[in-house]
Amino acid sequence: MIDRLRLVYGIIFALSIPVLLIATNLRYVASEPGVYESGFAKYGAADAVGISRADQSRIAGELIDYFSSKRDTPQTQVTIADETTNLFSAEEIVHLKDIKGLLTLGENVWLIALLVSFGYVAFLFIRWRNQAWPALA
Numbered sequence: 001m002i003d004r005l006r007l008v009y010g011i012i013f014a015l016s017i018p019v020l021l022i023a024t025n026l027r028y029v030a031s032e033p034g035v036y037e038s039g040f041a042k043y044g045a046a047d048a049v050g051i052s053r054a055d056q057s058r059i060a061g062e063l064i065d066y067f068s069s070k071r072d073t074p075q076t077q078v079t080i081a082d083e084t085t086n087l088f089s090a091e092e093i094v095h096l097k098d099i100k101g102l103l104t105l106g107e108n109v110w111l112i113a114l115l116v117s118f119g120y121v122a123f124l125f126i127r128w129r130n131q132a133w134p135a136l137a
Contacts, residue, residue, distance in 0.1 A: 023106050026106045027107065030067055031064055037060050040056045055079070063096075
């Protein structure tokens with residue numbers, strides 16, 4: 001019975017590690033301003049409509065704040081040709097809300113994978129004090 005339990009926990013732990021790594025990378029990418037700024041540069045859309053580099057950096061920061069729930073809306077104002085306007089259309093706002101939902105799901109998956117990983121190590125340590133470290137190797 002103990003061997004079966006150890007096997008089940010081991011499989012869950014083994015599956016949680018790649019999930020944890022992928023979710024950690026997702027968290028990093030979603031919160032790194034350089035990723036957004038390189039996207040602006042790569043696709044050139046912001047330059048094409050006349051959004052300044054300073055505004056692009058500000059927009060990146062505001063999107064990061066929105067995705068990390070520090071802002072209620074992704075909408076922001078930009079000045080293009082001396083006219084201040086909303087940056088995103090209604091469809092884009094809906095799309096950004098969907099992205100935020102996926103990032104929140106990724107955050108929850110990351111937390112669960114982290115708890116499973118630490119829980120497995122704690123379980124091994126408590127259950128098999130003298131055998132825990134060889135089992136981790």
